[in-house]
Amino acid sequence: MKILHTSDWHLGQHFMGKSRRDEHKAFIDWLLALVDEASIDAVIIAGDVFDTGAPPSYAREMYHQLVLDMKARQCQLVIVAGNHDSVSMLNESKSLLTYLDTQVSSQANLEDIDAHVIPLNNKEGDVAAWVCAVPYLRPKDVMQSVAGQSEQDKKMSLLQMIGDFYQQVYDAACEKNKRLKAPVPIIGTGHLTAVGGQVSESVRDLYVGTLEALPTNVFPAFDYLALGHIHRAQPISKSGRFRYSGSPIPLSFDELGRDKSLVIFDTDLIGEDTFVDDLFAELKDPVQLVSIPNFQPMASLKGNLKEVIKQISALELPQDKNLWLEVTVIADDYLSDVHKRLLEVIDGKPIELLRVMRRSGLEKKNQDFEARKTLSELTVEDVFQQSLKSNLELDEEESKVLTELFQTCLVELEEYQQEGEEKQS
Incomplete structure (x- = not known):
């Protein structure tokens, strides 16, 4: 079966005062067309479906319409909560959505580990994969504080508890696998920062307790691990089967320049790399990356004022939409009329200037921290x-x-x- 992995939609997000409603609508329409074209059997959204715990009504409508559209296509939907999602809001319709082939995992449940193991069925109705649906793990969900513990002890204790939780869910899936005529792949999920993941400006620093990032050896031997939270698509294992899908649209200007993508994981291709009938046959990777179109033109320019003005003149401007622009002006002297001059340059052009930053040209090139001139930019x-x-x-x-x-x-x-x-x- 074919499983599509995506994450970090952030429905309802406002980007520097701009709504992302049209972009999300265009993305969902494109996604549904892909489900039809590629004959996708199941979709996993690995957290942060919404941008806030109380999303606007149109975002909720998109969410529920997605469920109906997936049901109409006989495509199963698995949603795990992220750190931006509200547990209570997801739980509002959780029971109802199960009748529409949508399973929601909103919070870790230590009392019912089996609830985190979700079967995915093929067209014949047989179990073709198990999903270990692990949502964003809040410290209070998996451990209790012990008085007198040092920070290091708390870190180690939390790391142990998270590892134990993942192992328990994985073991439960393995037990269910034993009852089948033949074992099927086991897919894991997670919404967290794992060692090796490269974050972007839009990612809220996510500390699971006081853990900056989890080592990959915390995770059991999943056949595939669908991760969310980091917005840049990337693998965290050599095989590429433990990976972040990334967000479908750029959620900050520093995400520009990299293709947005989602992942299609084909369970039927698992094992082809370990046993091949034809030694000369080309091996097919079970992991396929699919590039997502750009639904909103955006650009980020950097240089002195003269260079930036020249770069603006060279921009390829869209015909039917305004381009969202960020400008970083590098100058040692304070220029009081930068914003005004930039507005004059873009006047009459389909460009919206969303952010202007200033940076000193005397900063060291290898300096990690880029000095911002206003508190709102920090x-x-x-x-x-x-x-x-x-x-x-x-x-x-x-x-x-x-x-x-x-x-x-x-x-x-x-x-x-x-x-x-x-x-x-």
Whole structure:
């Protein structure tokens, strides 16, 4: 059977004041056409279906219409929650959606591990794969705090608990496999940061407790692992079968320049790489990447003011849509009329100037942190790290401890806000 893996749709997102509604609608229409064309049997969305815990009504309508469209195509749908998704909101229609061949895994359930093992059926109605549907794991869902634990002890304890949870779900799938006439592939899911994943500006730093990233050896021997959270499509294993699908549309300007894609995993091709009848036959990879069209023209330009103006003149402009533009002006002197001059340059052109940033030309080329001139352009982490650097009395160890405490506070604040959004919804 063919399983399509996608993630991080962020339905309802507003990008610098611009709605992504039309882009998401175009993407879903394209996706449904792909399901028909490629004869997809099941679709897995690995978290962050929505951008907030209380998405706008049109985003919910898109979500429910997707379920109906998949049911009409006899295509099974598996949705796991991400850190942006509201557990209570997903649970509202969870039971009803099961009658429409859509399974939703919104929260880790230690009391019912079997609930995380979802069968995928082929056209004949037989089980052709198992999905270990593991959503975003909140620390409170998988472990209890122990008084007196050091930060390192908490990290190791949480890592152990996450690994144990994955193993329990995988073992449950293996047990179900034994009851079949022949074993079928086992697919895993996850919404987290794994070691080796390259993040982008739009990815909210996701710390599972105080763990910055999970090592790949935490995961059992899945035949395929469908990951979400990182918006750049990429594998995290040599075989390419543990991978992030990436977001279907650019969610920040620094995601430009890389093709957006989704993954089609063909379970019928598993094992062809271990036993081949014809030694001269070309091996078919069970993992196929499918490029997603660009539904909204965007561009990011960088240089001094004269260079940027020249680059704007050379842009290929769309005929039917406005191009969203980000500009970084490199100059040592403060130019008070930069924004005004840029607006004059784009006047009459199908261009919307969404962001203008300034950067000093004296910065070191290899400097990781790009200095922003306004507080609104800084992340919370940027401000904290800059504060640490400016405090000369702190040594390296003290800075490390403060960073870990800060990350813990961010996690607790995010959970508190999430609970507030869930109560409101």
